[in-house]
Amino acid sequence: MKHYLSTLVLLIGATVMAMAQPKPIDNLFIAGPHPVNEPAFGKVANIKGDVFAADELLKMGIPYSNLSLINGSVCGNDGKPDNAWKRTESGNGEYIFTANSQSASIAYALFFVDAGSFTKGSLSVTSRLQLEVYVDGAKAADKSSGEEAKSAKAQLKLTRQQHQVLVKVLIPKEYKDTAKIAIKLDVPEKQREQLAINSAKRLLTINDILEGVKVASTSISPSGKYTSVSFSKVDPQTGKANRFTKYFSIASMKEVYSPKGSSACEWMPTGSRIWWMDANNDNALTTFDFETSETKVIAKNLPSQAWMRWAPNEEYVIATIEDEVKIEEKGPMQQIVSPEDRQPGWRDRSFLYKIDLKSGIKQRITFGNKSTYLADISADSKSLIVTVNSEVYTERPFSTTSIYRIDASSFKVDTLLKDQKFIGSVKLSPDGKTLLVLGGPEAFNKIGQNVKKSPIANSYDNQAFLYTIENGKVEPITKNFDPSVDGADWSIDGKSILMQVSERDRNTLYRYDIASSAFNKIATSCDVVSSFDFAKEADGMVYAGQSGSYPSVAYYYNPSNSSTVTLADPAKERIAQINLGEMRDWSFKAKDGSTIEGRIYLPPGFDPAKKYPLIVNYYAGTTPTERNFESRYPLHLYASMGYVVYLVQPSGAIGYGQEFSARHVNAWGKRTADEIIEGTKKFIAEHPYVDATKVGCIGASYGGFMTQYLQTRTNIFAAAISHAGISDITSYWGEGYWGYTYSSGATANSYPWNNPSLYVGQSPLFSANKVNTPILFLHGQQDTNVPIGESIQMYTALKILGKTTEFVTVEGENHTIVSYKPRIAWNNTIFAWFAKYLQGNDEWWNELYPKKNL
Template sequence: MIRVFVTITLLLFVLPSFAQSTAAPVQAEQVLFLGPLPAFASDSLHQSGKAKEQRQQLLRLLERQPVPVAGRTVELFGQRLQWRQLTPTEAAAAGPGVWFAQLQQDAFFKGRLEVTGVKAAQLYLNFQAKNGSSTELALATGWQQLLIFTDGRKDDDEVLLQVTSSNEVPAAFRLAAKEPVNNRLLTNAETITQLALSPDTNWMLLSFSGRSDVSDTQLQRTELRDVSRNQVQRSWSGQVLSRAAFSPDNQWLSYMANNTLWLMNLNTGELRSLLENQTGLGSYRWAPDSNSIVLQWTEADTSLQQSKAKMYRALEDRWRGHRDISRLFQLDIASGLVRVLTTDRRSSVLSDIRPDGNALLYTQRVNDRTTPPHASSALFELDLTTLQSREIGTFAHLNQVLYHRDQLLVVAGPNFAGGAGVNLPSDDYIANDYDGQLYLMDKNGEHIQPLSKDFHPAISSVAVNARGQVIAQVSEGDRSALYSVDTNRQRFQKLALSLDVIERFELANDRGATVLAVGSGVATPQQLELIRPGQRRSTVLHSSAALYQHIQLGEVRDFHVENPQGDRIEGRYYLPPDFDASKKYPTIVYYYGGTTTVNRQFTGRYPFHHWAANGYIVYVVQPRGTIGYGQRFSALHVNAWGKYTADDIIYATERFVAEHDFVDGKRLGNIGASYGGFMTMYLATQTDLFAASTSHAGISALSSYWGQGWWGFLYSGIASRDSFPWNNHELYVGQSPLYMADKINTPLLLITGDSDVNVPAGESQQMFTALKLLGREVALVEIPGEDHHIIDREKRYVWWDHLLAWFDKHLKDQPDWWQHLSH
């Protein structure tokens, strides 16, 4: 596809260009020409009254296709036209048509682009229309895509396509068959956002979402496919389907759209609405007999609508929607009638429905201020015949509970039920309750059997089918994997999927326990795979690889070290696409440290392939304290706040530099977000190893985050177990970067959403204040209207631009981009 480029790549096919110059214009020697296209001549377009729309449709066609190369065909109105390699003069003489070229610059570029000697020229840079035949440029490092509509040659004027630099950064016109990955492709490429699998494995439902820059539209569609043939049987577009599920008898597909719960008969295709235009509809489950659905329905609180003041009722009152009440209802499929199942003034959350359909499990939140993590879950079983509830018990660290034969299957932290899952070498360690464990519990909550104490991966979630077969999703190092679980023998068997990171999965009721999973790999775009436990290889049903067929990625290699304490510290690094081992490269070190690993997904909020394509080595390190490596490893997160994590990051980085000649040890940058942002600030107080640092949504003072972050006191209930500002000054003051700001010498970029409720923007603001008063180099960037994660697409690009511009300034001695953004 033709996409926006903001990176540098190795050219597999390069056309000649004139010598680069920072003074004289650089002229394109050749372009690709598609034409003649008389229907797109300016006179014809003007007469139609839809010139913009007609050009947009041609641009949209080109956007969906691979990058133009000489000889590649495009079919228009029954004609097959070829892209031809011509000089600009030859292209102008060929009549009305479209020119294509790429513009490359190795640093932030300012200047002018213009085409002369042609009639009615219209420039499109990265699919964005520019005014007329010339335009001023301010371009990020990398490659840009240029399309030019022309009516052909203008009299005898000299035909030129040229670019002139105004900031002494050279540029060149190129044509290449392969491209580097770019930020817009990573955000625009279509991905699977929802999947459902029928219990008999006959049907699957897939929802897709992608984006077009040309039409500035989010493109969403949903398909119902026959699994055996992988063929589409029905499709939806123009509406967003959510919470899709198949009935246990395989007769119905249910889904929500436009605040309405719909049913589709899988035999006849008939559609009927069950609940129409209702707000507050939440998650739901089918009853085992397929005659009803149990759903969560939320009553929104209106008590503050007219209030001029808010008096807090609880710590959680800071949370948006905390006063809303979610209740359980049962919806009868035949009549469409609804009955309420829970009437408490506390919200109820559905956990599971018993296989015989006569009872269900649900939980309610219970505040417990005296015992970490300061909140527990009351677990109830509701008899669906009498509508009487019985409390099974109140449990801390409870994440998930399901029926499993005549017992309950529980996912919870190691400290669940008085520490039933703890497996640590001594009492000197405190278990990390983010390290999920698996348990069997009797239906009275009295007898608990740990199943995973000797299983190092952390249990994220489990699925149980009607036959009692169990599939667990786990964090295993920097991977997310699926395991089949034999609860009787306490055995775990890994499913042979080709994916590094499982995003979501579905488990069928067939004897083979078929699993449908979607995910990606460190260098593999998203794939959909089908597998059964015991199979040696999965079946790929859908792949996004075609969207990246024109992309050249750099290699990703593993790099693990053993720290002085004897722990294996895993890591990996990304190389630029045009990597040359004889060169020295600036390097960006990334980490999290906030108790989960930085996984191997293909893309995400921090696009490592994109950074590598900008000429950086990107080293990702997994320090101690993270889950997925066993309980002792993860326990080092508790009451540490940087102690072990910083040592590992520094040691691993020094080893990485020492063992790789292509890494420039004087041009190292580091970046982390959230807890990783805290680590960036903390590292700056401990070492001058890095030449530039970036902290996104970082914590500068543990006490202010603990008290002001919406979830600060709950996270600290695990990460700082039994430690508070009044009983552990050494932790809350001694480990807070703000109180050591005078030790910071590294240039520091602080970036945050100004509406962040998790780690409030004040955490960055107070560090900014300290460093400004100390006269240190610091910058603060706030993204307006954004929370902890930068979700808005265009703002995400601005966020990414600031990160790279900061590193370009300090690691590449290229300050122009940062100066441009600062004005």
């Protein structure tokens, strides 16, 4: 993998070098020499009066670039070994080339360097020959020819990433002396253990997390014969992510042809066909049949800005279209009519339209002052299930949902459920008699609530309910099922329900059998399922997901024999190059007897006899920190930098049962912080390889709040990082776009006026004087979830108190840092802060943020 940056990375690997003195490069790859000839008419002066100089020959030759080291071999853009490069070893760093007496020639010396942390150093290449030194494709040093052996010296800033060093040497025609070079690398002694040259295995980098082809989602045709896999790939030059889709035959598991322009498409309700809107053909609704290879235009001039869904009988589509009628404030004065009115687009309204594909007639189905949403279409295509949400600001959860059944022909409305609280998605059973409703434990008058010790359940702990339309009977089918239901759908025969659930720190699949009320877990080949789809006309399912130590993969699952086949594994070759440390589970018994789960990440080449700094990570909010390899906080990456990482899952998270998740309500750190502190102390005590004086912690959003709150409760941390953290629960509650709605669950029935002890007592800002740990505040400048003022006020308080703190904002970013280049810079800031306080190396931080005389 190549990255053209102005800096060079040196990572840990196979050959560790002590570098108190300049150290010879003892192995590299050599290509050539390749002959180069002077141009014709070289002795004729050009328009400037210059004749061709022999030194200009060095500009010729093979433009080697985009090279990478894969499993010990130099590979080109295609990832395949380039046999032009031969590995050569030299104990003293001197390399001899064979001169060509018939013509001048160019020889190439190449090596890859990796480093575990930021280091400044230099590279010297000594020779009597003319040469140039390139670092990641950019010229870093050069030297003219001469009798005396002199050095070309490149000053390097070694950042954490694999890079290449290429030396290009010109050997003159009829060169009589020995054509040789000597290469030495000079870095400070304290970084010597971080360096390796041409390692067969390399360390994980942030680029591995962000770049390369990644599986985004999967879907399967109703026939079960074909599947689609959507991928994404970031362009490092532009930072933009490009999405594309491939289609595979289930029978052969090989990619099949799909027409141009069909990448953003969906499956038709039946068969093996896909459909898409062809903007280049009068916005034509177009289909392609994989079994017959037939492309067909169904209708033209359909609405361009609309979300479409096909009726099962394929006679019509339902279009969701944004209404043209709008109420906008004009002039400098802007009236805010509700808390939600601050959000862009809140005043927009969308309604449903029916487009008959045979006649082309377009009819409006819904009207009014509230948007209407299509939840489902009945299996016989005769009715629509529609939902409408309304704000109710005087009682939590501050909104209600009404569910209607609308006749698809007459548009006659039948109200099924009116002004229900705590309910979300809805699916109609194939026989049209039952609704599958997902919602919080308090939905349907708390019939699904299962808490005994806690007065209020966690409203984010999603439950599944069966609502019988005829008699209004509600069955809470997951009341005694610990996982939280993220998504669910009926089987084609209506006898079972397939569920995607949060189960502890995993995301798994279950099939619920309605007759027996039994949950049957579906064995998956990954820890965290991100998407799934099952065939409507045959047995078969596809899903995608990743694991704690492996990126996302797409799979096909055959229910008849419970077998799984890999559809797409784009990271396979990349992961094979990387030396990952071990991940293992570690739990402890809290003082109240609760089991608090967690995970350990160890550095590659871990030695239990050594002492390692420790990073403690947590979210501590409503959801667990899942076993994602390519997460926003990549724990394997932290470990690869020489840290032991402890991930702790304290009380309050969903996926562990309602009683456990209810501990989040009206807590704001009361129990959670104690568990993190207790877990950290026990972890250190049970793992003697942890340096108890070098312990850091990091969290974001609610985890950023937890970082701040922890520092008011303990001094066990040597460094802390809060990204987008909440410092004052009251200001977050009122100012964040979703502050008061999130608090309807987190601080249920508690408000600044009726529970000030919670809003003030648990806010880190009001205990800022107790903080002694150096804290780094990170925040996106455009954060609408947790406004940037939350970091500003805590940073200001700590500066007034004379505490050690830094504050770095990310331009143009919201709550999470998503853009490619800012995300790399943001991660490097995190790495540099921990390196400064946990590894005693402040060079990286000082390079990123040099002292300003202000």
